[in-house]
Amino acid sequence: NFRPAAEVYMEIVMAHSGWSIGYENFSEAAKFYPFGISDLGENRVVREPFGLDKDGSLICAGNLVEGSMLDVLYGNEQSLLDAASEASQIQSCLKDSSQSRLTMLVDCISRTWLLGPRFSEELAMVGKIHQLIGVCTFGEIAGNRREHLVFNNKTCVVGAMDIK
Numbered sequence: 001n002f003r004p005a006a007e008v009y010m011e012i013v014m015a016h017s018g019w020s021i022g023y024e025n026f027s028e029a030a031k032f033y034p035f036g037i038s039d040l041g042e043n044r045v046v047r048e049p050f051g052l053d054k055d056g057s058l059i060c061a062g063n064l065v066e067g068s069m070l071d072v073l074y075g076n077e078q079s080l081l082d083a084a085s086e087a088s089q090i091q092s093c094l095k096d097s098s099q100s101r102l103t104m105l106v107d108c109i110s111r112t113w114l115l116g117p118r119f120s121e122e123l124a125m126v127g128k129i130h131q132l133i134g135v136c137t138f139g140e141i142a143g144n145r146r147e148h149l150v151f152n153n154k155t156c157v158v159g160a161m162d163i164k
Contacts, residue, residue: 004056009033009049012072026052031114034154036071037064046073048110048153061110061139062151075154077118080111081125087158088126103127105134106157112136126158 001008010021013033021029027050036044047070051059064070088103105126112119126132140155 005058006052006056009058009072016072016074023052031110032074032076034073034075034110035060035064036073037068038071044071044073045150046153046155048108050110061153075114077115080115080154080156081118081122084122084156084158085125087156088128101130102161102163103130103132104159104161105132106140106155106159107134107136108140108152108154108156109136109138110154111156122156126156130160 010026013019013029014021017029017032019025019029030049033049035047035049037047038044047064048061049058050061053059103126105123107122111122115122123132123134126134140152140157142150142152142155142157
């Protein structure tokens with residue numbers, strides 16, 4: 001509404017968290033408050049603000065189209081660990097549980113920044129049954145099964161395969 005994006009964003013975050021946010025501590029607070037961009041369906045694409053520009057704009061990991069409808073989301077250590085646990089349930093979809101399995105984890109690097117030392121809990125949770133390999137990335141690309149590829153932030157992607 002013709003106000004600098006950083007000003008509006010910081011007001012929302014301060015109202016929710018009670019923190020005083022400025023240029024010096026912006027990235028510490030922002031890691032808990034990414035954007036959810038609604039698509040025309042029921043999905044949200046997540047964008048992570050990681051910096052402030054002097055003109056009052058936000059610098060995000062990935063594009064934001066001007067005029068997009070955004071929600072400010074909130075996540076903490078426990079909600080990220082819960083989501084990783086849910087994602088790891090993919091292993092139950094494989095047919096034969098007696099097979100040797102390999103689990104692959106692709107995590108957004110921003111999850112490690114938020115989880116800090118608790119990131120090892122996420123690794124242990126996802127790889128608790130089978131061998132685990134993985135990578136931390138600066139965002140993940142996924143198909144939405146209908147139209148096009150989407151670039152996401154703050155995601156945890158788990159895949160599993162039987163190996164012989």
